[in-house]
Amino acid sequence: MAQTGSEYGGVPRRAGSMKPDELAHAAVMAALGAATAIIAVVVPFAAGLSALGTVPMGLLAYRHRLRVLVAATVAGGTIAFLIAGFGGLMTVVNGAYIGGLMGIVKRRGRGTATILITSVLAGAVFGVLGIGFLLLFHRIRELIFASTTANVNGLAAVADYLSRMEAFSSLASVARHLRTDFPHVLSYWPVLIFGASILSITSVALVGWWALSRVLTRLAGVPDVHKLDYVDPTEPVAPVPVRFADVRFRYDGAQRDALGPVSLAIGAGEHVAITGPNGSGKTTLMLLLSGRPPTAGTVERPGAVGLGATGGTAVVMQHPESQVLGTRVADDVVFGLPPGAGVDVDRLLAEVGLDGLAERDTGGLSGGELQRLAVAAALAREPSLLIADEVTSMVDQQGREALISVLSELSANRRMSLVHITHFTDEASSADRVIDLVGGGSADNVEMVSTAPAPAATTPLAPRAGSPLLELKGVGHEYGVGSPWASTALRDVDLVVNEGDGVLIHGTNGSGKSTLAWIMAGLLTPTTGECLLDGAPVTDQVGAVAISFQAARLQLMRSRVDMEIAAAAGLDYFDHGQIVAALAMVGLDPAIGLRRIDQLSGGQMRRVVLAGLLARKPRVLILDEPLAGLDAASQRGLLGLLAALRRDAGLTVVVISHDFSGLEELCPRTLHLRDGAVMPAPTAAEGVG
Incomplete structure (x- = not known):
């Protein structure tokens, strides 16, 4: 399969079951939606915050399929119901409905007029449904009306109390009208519910639309240049051997190429080290190896990249906190794998130096431990191509040597191709071959970082000059x-x-x-x-x-x-x-x-x-x-x-x-x-x- 710069385009909409990245986004937005709903219900006078719950759901509808929004709604609604009851559940559902509406309208390039019309129609539909529900279940209707009447009488009592003060004497008439007029208004409850439904949904939609538009505008100005592009393979997964021919890559809006021209080949089972100074294009090369199309030149592979798929391509990035998704160490190792994958989690954790930490909370791991965990999760896919981008940068020296030894042995024993991006001399020397990048091209004699033994410890209380x-x-x-x-x-x-x-x-x-x-x-x-x-x-x-x-x-x-x-x-x-x-x-x-x-x-x-x-x-x-x-x-x-x-x-x-x-x-x-x-x-x- 040859991939050229002219093939570059958007990621197609996916069919089928939810993918790992969709699950991750749904989980995060569900948590945000549930938290907002719980605060809006539990905290006094915080009901207005429910409007903000439409924003994370709107982002999901804008960026993903409808089923991702539905999954987030079910998860967030369940959490909100368990903590805040029926009110929390309905707040999440309303946020998902209005947010989904906003996201779809935004994705189709429509504006405020469209959101106004659709929210009025949605409010009318909800109003009719609410009226029908209360007509069918008259006992619930009576309970709601009794509760509302009690709240109004409470407000009247507060107004009566304040009217005793000279400054608030006018509140006496307000209290009287509340008691006498509200029962009359309640007799027209279908009109009241219909109008309130339109007013509330329209106002919430407009507030959410304003907030969502600002969020998307801000995100549009933050280029996600290191995003890994996932595409469902339409052919057998076979990422190696891979050959680059005069490959260049330039990020959107950049004035010059970030990489290239580069011509190289990586064979099956080969261990290759990529070195070079900061800014020479090493991480860009990682993106191209993991499936991003070049802006010029050709990339040839026998099959699909298979990013994240079993037997495909696995990537461990510089900052592992961005790819650790499970809350428990053992869960993160298998996150995104199909059910029944049969991964020996304990063995993998032991291989990367995390023996006995399967039940630990990932939030309590150090930077080095997170890097080891990311390596274990990558190895769980049994990849044909493993790309390791500075995977030892936060690992101690003893662990660094052990981790490199593990990766080298896997490359030899499993016929797994390993591309290791590194600044360290000793790590590069363990590879079969070294490719040095300088200024977007390739060259020899790049200055490498050498390791040094730890200096001798001194006493923590040693006196010296200074107070x-x-x-x-x-x-x-x-x-x-x-x-x-x-x-x-x-x-x-x-x-x-x-x-x-x-x-x-x-x-x-x-x-x-x-x-x-x-x-x-x-x-x-x-x-x-x-x-x-x-x-x-x-x-x-x-x-x-x-x-x-x-x-x-x-x-x-x-x-x-x-x-x-x-x-x-x-x-x-x-x-x-x-x-x-x-x-x-x-x-x-x-x-x-x-x-x-x-x-x-x-x-x-x-x-x-x-x-x-x-x-x-x-x-x-x-x-x-x-x-x-x-x-x-x-x-x-x-x-x-x-x-x-x-x-x-x-x-x-x-x-x-x-x-x-x-x-x-x-x-x-x-x-x-x-x-x-x-x-x-x-x-x-x-x-x-």
Whole structure:
């Protein structure tokens, strides 16, 4: 099968049963719809929020088939009914009906006039159905009328009470009219219900239409450039061998090609490493291998890509949190597989270093554990082609070696083709062949990231120049306290970080590093002990300790660089001088301030996050895996910048990392975490192991 750039087009509408991505979208939107309905029913005076429940359902109807909306309605309605009763169920159903109407109208390119007409008609239909229902079930009608009358009498009583005050004396007549006129109005209940149905559905539809239009406008400006395109195979699945001939790819709106021209071939059972600097097109190559058509050139395969299908193509992306969908580890491994697939979950988890974690909540996994889980889920498909995009970037060194060994053996034993995108020299050397990408083409001698042994641990309480700034005294933390799923992340941590200090914290995945970082930033309250900044609880000074998360993209909330820095640092957006100064501080050109966030490379995203944090002038800066996914030059530049800031500006830095090369100047102190506790520094007699 040959695939050329001219074949590029939209993904066809699918027939048949729901696919994994549809199930995932339905589950998320059902949860949003149910949560909105429950709040609207349970919280007093919050009924108006039910209008917002139409937005997630509208998004489903706009992007997916009707059956996806129906599945979300059933799931969300069930949850709302169990928690908030019949009112919650009907709120979800109404939201799905109105939202579905809006989504279909929006997808067909119609406007406000169409939604107004259709909502009036829908209100009339609902009104007629409601009248018919109450005519058939007169006892329910009497109960509803009695309840409504009681509510009106209650309002009249409140008006009577307030009318005793001189300022509200006019309310006495209001109370009298409520008591005398309401029974007369109720006698015309069919007209009342018909009019109320039209008014309520039309008003909710217009509010939801306004909100949905704004959401879709905002989403349209966020290009999902790394989206994997799923297409139902119309031919046998056979992704390898694959051959690229003069392939180029350019994203919509871009001024130049992101990749190409590239000519390469990957054979069955071959282990190929793809290397190159940030921005050289490695992830774009991954998208083309996983089925996205090129804009020029040809891609030849014997059959269909079979993305996510058994025996087809499996992809493990850089940020595993974006592809972990199950709430339980074991469920995520088999998510999307057909019933009765017969996957040995425990064996797969053991292979990737997650032995015994099948029942764990995926929300409590570390970044490295999430990457291992994503690999296990990919292997459960028994793929013919496995594409691994920086799968070890957040895995500790011991786990990194074990994971690469597992992947290499699978490639040899199962005739599975493995394409591994990496920056690490030792990982590339384990491949049968290395393809180096530079500037969209291919070349040799790309500088790679070398690994280094962990530096020797120092005492957490070692005195040094500078006054104590951040102090942890007996800090411990337990997740799920009092529940069967309780787990201890930290225990008895004593640590002093002095002003101007540079501290490296390392340990295996799951040792508690990120939990410790969140506690030091004041974002998490320790279960035991205390964390103090200048002698006061750091939780009372959120923002004084800045933290850069593992995944920089998840921390960037605005669409453009200058907007992001202004928002993160609390700067006046129109004071361009401060934004330019913040960019210069992290070595970025002022022109980048006008670029969209999604147009930046991984290294640039990390620098933008850092610019926003540094412009706030924090007392302490915590960097969680700052080197993950960066090429050698980007790592060297970032570490040089931070070392200069610490040396010249007195910045206090805490770095959490599995990568140690080049950290000597930035972090002269080193702490080793194991099983949630700080390991003591080796004595002279013990030596450094």
